[in-house]
Ligand SMILES: Nc1ncnc2c1ncn2[C@@H]1O[C@H](COP(=O)(O)OP(=O)(O)O)[C@@H](O)[C@H]1O
């Protein structure tokens with residue numbers, strides 16, 4: 259049965275295979291550091307937090323990419339810049355082929371529907387005065403979806419059920435405080451789903467939830483990218499979660515991606531000493547495979563004064579003389595499997611195994 263296609267559908271069909279859902283190129287986000295009075299009087303130079311310091315990646319339809327790294331390495335700043343909540347210092351972001359860098363909030367608005375954010379703390383992201391029904395109706399009203407209340411009602415119920423809250427009637431009239439943490443996060447996800455986004459940016463979506471419900475919420479995200487072909491950028495500081503759910507992994511250190519590739523390559527054949535250190539503290543089921551946890555030496559990095567050369571060198575267990583001087587670029591890992599493990603990712607995906615290390 260073939261339906262006549264509207265112009266919008268024809269356009270979407272034409273566009274879909276051409277562009278990745280998300281394209282980030284040399285993205286830089288620096289925040290100014292406030293100078294104290296003495297520093298201002300003595301004319302010390304303005305300093306900046308190098309939160310995101312030149313990252314490049316693409317995300318294809320139906321791909322889940324995990325952005326992994328320790329607290330403060332710039333993960334949240336990355337997604338905030340992608341959504342235009344924070345202004346990029348330089349570089350470019352393209353959503354479905356449209357460059358959004360430099361757009362005003364008003365210009366961004368129609369695009370904001372296509373890219374939805376899931377926050378770490380569902381308690382904070384839901385309005386406590388809103389019933390579930392209202393929470394999900396709100397974004398529909400903002401974006402003009404569903405003409406009347408009676409038209410919106412089945413869409414609200416469908417979104418709740420898609421988010422695993424069944425039957426929807428049991429949840430519609432509840433307030434956030436009448437829900438568990440996992441249910442609240444599912445409501446937040448449902449409020450994104452009513453907009454049929456092409457891209458979900460999930461910032462540590464389960465780290466505030468009870469361990470017992472984490473897998474359920476992650477499986478929900480996993481099923482969304484499979485059934486709806488949604489692209490998902492999942493931020494996590496937990497490499498084992500990334501390994502389990504994501505197609506591709508980008509490991510971030512001090513504002514840079516230091517290693518990226520398919521989850522299988524990055525976890526099974528890590529090249530960067532930082533990735534290796536992160537993996538050494540992931541608990542293994544089989545005690546025979548348990549490696550000695552590698553505790554990184556040196557101070558935790560300061561994004562205001564980034565080390566010269568390779569920014570990881572002060573903490574790197576294998577750093578050599580040259581590492582202090584030359585900043586390594588991301589390049590194809592020797593013997594890397596181009597295109598990765600046969601996942602159905604487009605050619606413009608992050609599947610190629612790349613490492614930024616002089617010694618890898
Ligand atoms: N609005 C801001 N102003 C100044 N510095 C910020 C701001 N937001 C984040 N930072 C700093 O930028 C760095 C990266 O932060 P963030 O992106 O939140 O990292 P992550 O999400 O990986 O923990 C940190 O050093 C943080 O203190």
Ligand SMILES: [Mg+2]
Nearest residue numbers: 333334335461
């Ligand atoms: Mg964060």
